[in-house]
Amino acid sequence: MSSHLRITPSILNADFSQLDSEIAKIASVSDYIHLDVMDDVFVPNFTFDFDAATKIIKSSPIPIDSHLMVADVDQIAIDYAQAGSASVTIHAEATHDIRATLKGIRFHGARSALALKPGTEIDGYESYVDEVDMFLIMTVEPGFGGQKFMESMMEKVRRTRKLIGSRPIWLQVDGGISLETIEIAVEAGADTFVAGSAVFKAEDPAQMVIALRERALSSKL
Ligand SMILES: O=C(CO)[C@@H](O)[C@H](O)COP(=O)(O)O
Numbered sequence: 001m002s003s004h005l006r007i008t009p010s011i012l013n014a015d016f017s018q019l020d021s022e023i024a025k026i027a028s029v030s031d032y033i034h035l036d037v038m039d040d041v042f043v044p045n046f047t048f049d050f051d052a053a054t055k056i057i058k059s060s061p062i063p064i065d066s067h068l069m070v071a072d073v074d075q076i077a078i079d080y081a082q083a084g085s086a087s088v089t090i091h092a093e094a095t096h097d098i099r100a101t102l103k104g105i106r107f108h109g110a111r112s113a114l115a116l117k118p119g120t121e122i123d124g125y126e127s128y129v130d131e132v133d134m135f136l137i138m139t140v141e142p143g144f145g146g147q148k149f150m151e152s153m154m155e156k157v158r159r160t161r162k163l164i165g166s167r168p169i170w171l172q173v174d175g176g177i178s179l180e181t182i183e184i185a186v187e188a189g190a191d192t193f194v195a196g197s198a199v200f201k202a203e204d205p206a207q208m209v210i211a212l213r214e215r216a217l218s219s220k221l
């Protein structure tokens with residue numbers, strides 16, 4: 001897949017009763033599968049417990065990008081890295097020790113990522129650039145798929161892009177990404193895109209992933 005832009009579809013809006021075949025539909029055209037883990041504490045919704053998530057991680061044909069929307073995430077993040085999640089995202093609002101947890105994720109062989117809710121500014125997180133492989137700027141309030149893209153988050157994306165500078169840190173956006181909004185996010189500086197309902201509500205999910213990638217690449221030119 002392209003080394004400059006990445007499409008990481010979320011399975012939150014997929015058919016949970018047949019996840020293997022839902023993932024199989026898009027695996028060959030996606031960079032990662034985005035696994036939204038929600039505990040009904042940090043966000044008002046529940047998706048997968050650790051055992052269910054581990055089954056998905058171990059059976060997926062392509063790497064898993066675990067987005068942990070859980071309270072007290074520090075040890076859970078290590079568990080996900082040890083379970084084989086290729087990338088583990090913690091929310092800045094849910095950890096007691098950002099630096100130690102990001103280091104621990106990497107120590108256990110996963111890429112480390114730090115997510116910010118819409119109400120959390122990027123300022124103050126510059127000091128973690130040596131421990132983070134990806135920043136995730138939420139473009140919806142975490143908890144549900146199918147919400148409206150928050151264009152007001154583009155200023156934070158621009159500031160995060162500036163903070164990253166020439167470092168090999170990916171800049172992911174998550175929430176309301178579609179053929180229309182992906183262009184806005186590319187122009188602001190994002191390079192990694194989560195799309196849930198745009199992909200799984202499409203007639204042909206794989207074709208939508210391809211179209212999202214093409215739209216992002218053409219917006220970058
Ligand atoms: O983390 C989340 C929601 O909290 C996202 O990953 C959504 O699941 C993306 O879904 P769409 O907004 O693309 O439908």
Ligand SMILES: [Fe+2]
Pocket residue numbers: 010034035036067174194
């Ligand atoms: Fe997510």
